[in-house]
Amino acid sequence: MTERLIQSIERAADILELFLAYDQELSVKDISSKLGLSKSTVHGIIKTLEYRGYLQQNKDDLKYKLGLKLFELGNRVSxxxxxxxxxxxxxxxxxxxxxxxxxxxxxxxxxxxxxxxxxxxxxxxxxxxxxxxxxxxxxxxxxxxxxxxxxxxxxxxxxxxxxxxxxxxxxxxxxxxxxxxxxxxxxxxxxxxxxxxxxxxxxxxxxxxxxxxxxxxxxxxxxxxxxxxxxxxxxxxxxxxxxxxxxxxxxxxxxxxxx
Structure with missing residues (x-):
């Protein structure tokens, strides 16, 4: 591939795709460990994804799951x-x-x-x-x-x-x-x-x-x-x-x- 990739978007995609491999809620620590990224980096990306509706946070244990925005996009793809x-x-x-x-x-x-x-x-x-x-x-x-x-x-x-x-x-x-x-x-x-x-x-x-x-x-x-x-x-x-x-x-x- 000759196109220049944007690292932050690549990392956001990696985070979202983790939920395909792990059908469960994930914490910042879980994601950081599995992707080899710092917690601060993961936290910043996750908060942006949450703000846009791509992730949702469970307020009880503070873990994350996929958001409804992905469901909307999935329906469009279908x-x-x-x-x-x-x-x-x-x-x-x-x-x-x-x-x-x-x-x-x-x-x-x-x-x-x-x-x-x-x-x-x-x-x-x-x-x-x-x-x-x-x-x-x-x-x-x-x-x-x-x-x-x-x-x-x-x-x-x-x-x-x-x-x-x-x-x-x-x-x-x-x-x-x-x-x-x-x-x-x-x-x-x-x-x-x-x-x-x-x-x-x-x-x-x-x-x-x-x-x-x-x-x-x-x-x-x-x-x-x-x-x-x-x-x-x-x-x-x-x-x-x-x-x-x-x-x-x-x-x-x-x-x-x-x-």
């Missing part, structure tokens, strides 16, 4: 995952038709996060699972999302991404990848041909919201031996149709401007 609710029946229908595993992902902080995965009758033992993050440069879903970013944003994301070679087929050259993304954008779908896992092939298409922003992607994955050219020709339009159907349900109306 609206993002309406995408999962909207997409679920479409994914189910796609799995029934294709008889292979289908994924739904969202894009966050330069990575994709799997929010839905429905296995076909011949389930795959692959890297994906709900809640797991995956790279954008060598997954079908990641490339489908990346290809529909603005040109400057693509450059920024790739400059901050470690183009790690997961297999011998992973593209690790930035210019080559950018050219590949232009091709993906023109054709409207992406293919991962053993780029993140040997023997695995998938086809993916982007999902857009009512602002015409790409917000996620859907993919179908199968062993390469089962996804030959005939199957691929069958799967591509089905995946694109499913992605378009989800996008329309999210309020998407027109095609995005090409690069």
């Amino acid at each position: 609206h993002q995952f309406d995408l999962g609710k909207i997409a679920r029946p479409i994914i189910k229908k796609l799995v029934d038709e294709l008889q292979e595993t289908v994924h739904l992902v969202v894009f966050e902080r330069g990575e994709v996060i799997y929010i839905e995965k429905l296995d076909g009758p011949r389930a795959l033992r692959i890297y994906s699972q709900v809640g797991k993050r995956a790279p954008i440069h060598c997954t079908g879903v990641g490339k489908a999302i990346l290809a529909f970013q603005e040109g400057e944003e693509i450059n920024r994301l790739l400059s901050n991404t470690n183009l790690e070679p997961y297999t011998e087929y992973t593209m690790t050259n930035k210019e080559e990848l950018i050219n590949h993304l232009h091709f993906i954008r023109e054709q409207g779908y992406s293919i991962d041909d053993e780029e993140i896992e040997l023997g695995l092939k998938c086809v993916a298409a982007p999902i857009f919201d009512h602002h015409q922003h790409v917000i996620g992607a859907i993919s179908c994955a199968a062993p390469k031996v089962r996804m030959d050219d005939v199957k691929l020709a069958e799967f591509i339009p089905r995946i694109q149709q499913a992605a378009e159907s989800i996008s329309q349900s999210m309020g998407y109306k027109t095609n995005p401007t090409l690069l």
Whole structure:
């Protein structure tokens, strides 16, 4: 990461995230000990978080717990995952038709996060699972999302991404990848041909919201031996149709401007 981080905000985030690991009230001493910070530093940050509603103090034992402001923010965040609710029946229908595993992902902080995965009758033992993050440069879903970013944003994301070679087929050259993304954008779908896992092939298409922003992607994955050219020709339009159907349900109306 090239951006400069603000230490006080990092420490505030560390304090809040302690409550994820320790499902209980915590004292200033507890937090100070667990984070290796001075009590005076912790006290100052906690009082600010309490003032803004992110923490609440138990007046009996003076310990702290998460505040209602986080509940409000959590409710707002949950609206993002309406995408999962909207997409679920479409994914189910796609799995029934294709008889292979289908994924739904969202894009966050330069990575994709799997929010839905429905296995076909011949389930795959692959890297994906709900809640797991995956790279954008060598997954079908990641490339489908990346290809529909603005040109400057693509450059920024790739400059901050470690183009790690997961297999011998992973593209690790930035210019080559950018050219590949232009091709993906023109054709409207992406293919991962053993780029993140040997023997695995998938086809993916982007999902857009009512602002015409790409917000996620859907993919179908199968062993390469089962996804030959005939199957691929069958799967591509089905995946694109499913992605378009989800996008329309999210309020998407027109095609995005090409690069």
